[in-house]
Amino acid sequence: MSGNNIKVVCRFRPQNSLEIKEGGQPIIDIDDEGTQVSLKGKDFQGSFAFDKVFGMHTPQADVFDYSIKSTVNEILSGYNGTVFAYGQTGSGKTYSMMGSDIDDEKSKGIIPRIVGQIFDSILAAPSNLEFTVKVSYMEIYMEKVRDLLNPSHDNLAIHEDKTKGVYVKDLLEVYVGSTDEVYEVMRRGSNNRVVAYTNMNAESSRSHSIVVMTITQKNMDTGAAKSGKLYLVDLAGSEKVGKTGASGQTLEEAKKINKSLTALGMVINSLTDGKSSHVPYRDSKLTRILQESLGGNSRTTLIINCSPSSYNEAETLSTLRFGMRAKSIKNKAKVNADLSPAELKALLKRVKSETVTFQTYISALEGEVNVWRTGGSVPEDRWVTMEKISKGDFSALPPAPGFKSPVSEDSRPATPAIVLEKDERDELLKRENELMDQIAEKETELANREKLLESLKEEMTYYKDQEQLVTKENQQMTAELTDLRLQLQKISYESKENAITVDSLKESNQELMTELDELKRTLAETRMAHKDAVNDEKEKKKAEKMAQMMSGFDPSGEINEKERQIRDALNKLDGDSTGSLSIEELVSLRRDLAESKVLLEQHTKTIEDLTYERDALGKKKIDLEGRLSNLESEYEELLDKTIAEEEAQVQKNVDIAETISTLKGKLESQYNAKREMQQREIEELKRELDRKNESHQKISNALADLKTANDQLQVALSEQPSDNQSELSEREKDLERMRKTMANQLAEFEVMKKALMRDLQQRCEKVVELEMSLDETREQYNSVLRASNNKAQQKKMAFLERNLEQLTNVQKQLVEQNASLKKEVAVAERKLIARNERIQSLESLLQDAQEKLISQNQKFEAQLQAIRERLDQARSQKSQNSMAALNFGRIAKPLRGGGVAVVENGDSPTSPTSRDKRGSWISGFMGSRS
């Protein structure tokens, strides 16, 4: 085990915009060999030597090739390795470690290049070597170790044991088979990192990130195995709070960052000052994890990142000094190898011989002790020493009874005991470390448990509060429910009572209805009787009126008279056959006759007109009759309605004066309209009657004229000499014809007269009827008017009538009262039953409510319990799920040297194509998960 110094390389980035803005100037100068940098600052001027110094424009590839490349080979040889970047915030640590784009060949940083080289080396290795590569990714944020591949694990414990050394417990390790898979894991982890904006860096890392790659190789021929662990650390930036403008959470982060960096400084100081016996690795999580990397079993490279600018002179100086101190740290890197069976056999043999030597030594010592104890003495030259035992010089030992020479049994011991003592001490120290780790772990666990307990208690209090609230609410609601139920009961009870009242009211209503029916019947009978009487009276009146009217203008007498006169004149003519009718007289007679004819025609026409008018009048009469019947039915309806309303009014004791008044108004207006219409019709009829009378008068006048003409004709005929016989006979003939014509005309006239008279009589009848119906309607209207107007009076009357009725039917009433009392008793009994029922239902309700309350409480308790159980389940599931997220990476992916992948269950190797396929499956999976 030889000591090896930490390799320190220094890298300067170009000035950034802030530095340029602030007027910063480059103040560094790198020598030609690239191992020394001179700082020409205001406050400091001097130079620092490192393993390598990279200038502002050094490409990423150069930094890797000149400083890191060799580390990869060491890892593959079974050494542990560490590369970590240190520097102020914004100095380019992340840029150096990860690069600005891991997929870009030019700008990708050290980590992707290392990964690439690892897989390249595996491909180039001999095929009897089998490799497995595991990756884990964590960050130390606010002094807590977070698994970036399983962020729910945010406070992991750090352990140490003999074989593993220092390690983070429960950190997820993902098996990877290609560069792409490693990149995918990196991307996934990077997404979970904590970054924030500061004045110095828009995406400042607020945590120390650590990628751990474990590469195991096995020689398939010998069975020997080696494993190397590579820590790739991107530290959070050391920063001056004032410059970064950190505040709030960022300020808190800065404090923690500075604290862990101070611890790192302290570790480096105590490792390098040559005085300290204790190295304070346990002062921070960072130093604890990097324990092996700083002064332990690791080949470590430190990249110190600096700003070249005068603006950051102080920070650059501090970083350079840090690097200088770190440079003198000595590590003790060794190959982590598992021995092959042959090597193990040799080792066993050696250990066995050592055991024999020790046993011999112990026996010799015991022998010597016995000599001393038994009072004997051993000369100094024969004292037992390890040297003598080792040499096998048993003769020089004291003769002790218990001592047996091992020479005959086994070969000489080989290893001096002093080596074993040192190992023992180492072991003890390791054991102590382990125990300390366990204590620390237990403490963290205890703290976690306490926290959990605290949160559970809080939760418990919350649930208890909730329970109380819910119980209160429940009680309130139960009270409300009970109230409502009581109300419901009350209402149902009241409704029952009301139903009973309604029943009794219905009964009384029924009685009233029968009474009403009786009354209606009586009314109808009275009405019928009244109607009959009225009809009789009407008939009488009609007859009287007709007689009166017809007496005024009966033309039959006149016409008969005229007819008689004409007949007389004709008879006279017949009798006086030798009549002396002059020609002039005859001519005038003829003319008169002609005129009479015209008149007759006129009259006929008039009669036709009259017939037509009569028809029209008949129609009108039918119309009027229809209307009258309508009016009557309306009146009936109204009467019924009024009676019904009055009855309703009596039942409900509601004042419907308004309704009656509107009804009255309506009735009045309807009646007025009808009356006016009828009046108009009657007037029209009267006018027509007058016209008819006039025309009748005219006809009578014409008849009178005719009569006079006839008279004149008669006179002329009587004065006519009877000398011309032939002429006479002719005239006779003419006269005969005339007479016949006249007779015909008279007969026609007679018929016409009769029809006319009939028509006239009918019209008169109609007029009389109309007048009478008008009177009737008027009377009805008046009665309705009276009915509506004198309601109060009517009421009074009804009341008086009822009183009278009551008085007259006292006995009947008493019987009725008795019956009603019986009914009331029945009602009261029903009410009593209903009340009893209500009391019973109330009691059962109360019991129900109590039972429900108890069951609800039980239910609630059960729910609460279930919630608690579910919460516990959810908690345990959550931790399981997060573990399951990257389960695919838990399967080892052995890779054979020379690019041959190994199928895990069988030994048949698969082609590189199939390995690529697995890689694409992984990235697809990761992509789908992100």
Ligand SMILES: Nc1ncnc2c1ncn2[C@@H]1O[C@H](COP(=O)(O)OP(=O)(O)OP(=O)(O)O)[C@@H](O)[C@H]1O
């Ligand atoms: N050598 C370089 N060449 C070009 N640009 C660089 C170089 N180094 C750093 N940068 C740029 O400077 C900025 C800050 O760099 P980076 O984030 O790597 O700083 P950091 O030290 O990781 O900061 P923090 O500690 O705050 O996380 C980035 O934009 C980065 O691209």
